[in-house]
Amino acid sequence: MSTPPYPDEIKGPAAVESGDDVPQYDGSSIDTIKALVHEDHQHEIKLRTMSWQKAAWLLAGDQVCLAIMAQTWSLSVLGWVPGIITMVAAGILFWITSMTMWKYIMKYPQIKDICDFGYYAFGRNRFAYEFSGFMLLANNILLIGFHILTGAKVLNTLSDHSLCTVVFSVIATLMGIVLSLPRTLRHVSFMSMFSAAFMAVAVLLFLIFAGIEDAPLYGYNGNYPTDGPVRTYAFPLPGTTWVNCMNAVLNITFLWVPQILFPTFIAEMERPQDFPKSLTVLTGISIFLFIVPPAIGFRYLGQYSTAPAFGSLGVDAYKKGSFAFVIVPTLIIGVIYANVSAKYIYFRIMGTSRHAHSNTVIGWGIWCAVMAGIWILGFIFAEVIPSMGDFLSLLGSAFDSFFGFIYFAVAYWHLYRGKLFAGTWRSVMTVVHVFVMAVGLFILGPGFYSAVKAIIDDYSAAT
Template sequence: MSEKQAGDAVEHATADYNDPEMEMRLAKHGFGYKRIGPPIAANLERDGTSAMKITERAELEKENAIQYRTCSWQKTSALLFSEYICLAIMSFPYSYSILGLVPGIILTVVQAGFVLYTSLVVWEFCLRHPEVRDVTDIGQMLFFNWKGAWWATAVMFILNNTFIMALHVLTIERYLNTMSNHPFCTVIFGAIAAVVSWLCSLPRTFSALSHLATVAAFFTFVSVLLAAIFAGIEAHPAGYNPDPNHVTAAGVKMGGNPLVLVVPAAGTTFVSGVSAFLNISYTLIGQITLPSFIAEMKDPFEFRKCIWVVTICEIIVFSVIGAVVYAFTGTQYNTAPAFGSLSNDVNKKIAFSFMVPTLIFLGVLYASVSARFVMFRLFDGTRHLTSHTLLGWIAWSSILALLWIFSFVIAEVIPFFSDLLSLMSSLFDSFFGWIFWGTAYLRMRSVDHGSNFMRVRGWRGWIGFGVNVFIIVVGFFFLGPGTYVRENFITMLTSVRGR
């Protein structure tokens, strides 16, 4: 693209759509069509039409051997299911044992509602700016096209995804240790986990990965269902003692029939309550991948179906499984993950084994998102991105290999991995789960109605302003208590044995 073409493209892309069909579709969903600023220069199409309609952009790929904008809303839903319906579900009984059953379920619904709301904000932003490829582009655009914001977001994006990959290497490794009773093969098991995950990461498009996502989500559902059934049919949970005054070797009073609390126990501290709530919150936060998914949909306008379906299923599965397992294991015998509360080792291993496909795929999903970020910027506008060239496949597989090697090294070498991951996750989730999307809402409404949009829109404006300022404040709150709580949460998820 010549310098003049690039300049024309920027001017065209900054001047809103001027496309009646696009504006009508946005208006149908209650969205404005104004941009908050110019597009990312590096994302301009080679023909200088970065502001073309989404349908036209997808049309250009029909002749490509590798087509990226091919995900239906059903396939995107499968990707979201695999991201959200994961091992962390089995920490909900623990959270309910601290919060009490009723407050725990209420907070689950409230947190899911906030994630749904912010996900719809992400969706609106991506529809207004179809040139957005991933969350790094949004970071730059939110902060007034400052290139430093792009780099800061890119670093957090890659580190967040890599540390999640490392967490899954570690979890699979500990699972294999438990199943084989060979704790001395830890490093070998970690290497096996990394190699298998690398192989599963090789498909180049989300459409191809969606088939693996469907399988992973199905096996996760079977896993948590079996855990709930086994908890119900076993005579007693693991560690059961009929004496209500029994004291364990660790000095903990734990005995009697399982005790189910409707509300928090007297004396429950603020810190423990916040810890339990943030365990729920961290499970539901996952907006970092949404811009990448939306960018590969055939029709991004259908994303609302995906997020509503997944959110409803999340609330049902998380609440029902959490409540049922908690009801049979009680406050005294609850472990996180809840597999450790099963008294029969065979039942425990069977139920947890069905979780393995998700343990693998969730790391694969984040690896693919990261590799896509690098690949698109290295080969933008070349045939290596859209055709089955030798260089393209060598580059793709090499990027993935480096990411998995880095993840393996982090999981195995860093002695304070849990501490570091807790710090990183608190930082990243505060921005990618909360702060970015409250800011995005305020920026979009300011563009639509001016800086005093609260007054212009009346009560809707004031409610929207208040809710999104609250979302930003919650994001900063995650930087504080979230750091301590996240460390406990990571320890729970990587512990397969339970008590």
């Protein structure tokens, strides 16, 4: 067992490149993909086995998540006009950057995760590889911690606080470890079907309950009717701070930027060239779920919206009835992030040894140890997370700035350098990717400041 070399030092099919700087994948790319799939299928544990349909389920299972229920709060801060514009713009940029990412991976089919992507995008830079690895683990483990905390809160709510939150966090952690044992994403995609379905039921029940109850119960400005009758508004209310507005935007951004996982998903597809089909399915689902339910929620909760919106429901039975279904996606999404994280660590430990792809005691022992370590770290972070809204904002600014914008603007430049303005459409897309880079830098700078400031304010208010 040894630390594996960097991507361009790997011998065999994975070292083959797909030609010169052309944006479209060509015959050599397809040959490389076939060689990689053939090599993978010689192993006892086969990874490159997902169809585009299973990949679509995996994508949906990852992105149809509790963060949808934070979007009603974002609308309550921004108002209809800035809120909807931000949601639509985020969706458009998500599609564009995801396609750019896919085209770049088709140029270098040997890319197996976001770390390899960063390595190639920044000129085969080893620092970029290590930085991407650190960011991948930090982002994913923090998100696992968030899902542990959410799972504990769900169990707490359903049980009427019969046990303390820490005990429920331990239960959620143990359940997550057990569910994370499958090694391939093809198996995880099966669980993702149930994850997306349960989250959809939770959202539907919330909308029904919000519509039939007389009034919401709780809002950040006090219980109903402390802040007056429920109302909606086109623009932010007077007194809304820049920090609150920025955090609301970051909440929306976080929901639309899951691309940190996409290279790993693509690497486990049997035909990576079919990824746009999976992406189209995901985009269609996302456009509906990320805009329509939050808008309906804002209509009935108004300024009393919380993150997640379940907290605003006035009838306890309604809150429990809708919130109960969240436990399944909470755990399964944590499993997806754990799987991607564990693979990065596992293959760095195992290198090219036979244990890496075989059903050996050593291989499975190290896999289980790595997975347990990831969930335990997530549990530790779960105990220090302040609030859902501010936490999502922090993740959006610190990580999504790179893995949703900056990395893909750089990749676009590599794909089309020398012909960035070759024709009207290419010129338009070049301008769009310049905007993508500007958005990434803005989120990383002022966005990160506002997220940290909000968390500091939360801690100050709690003491």
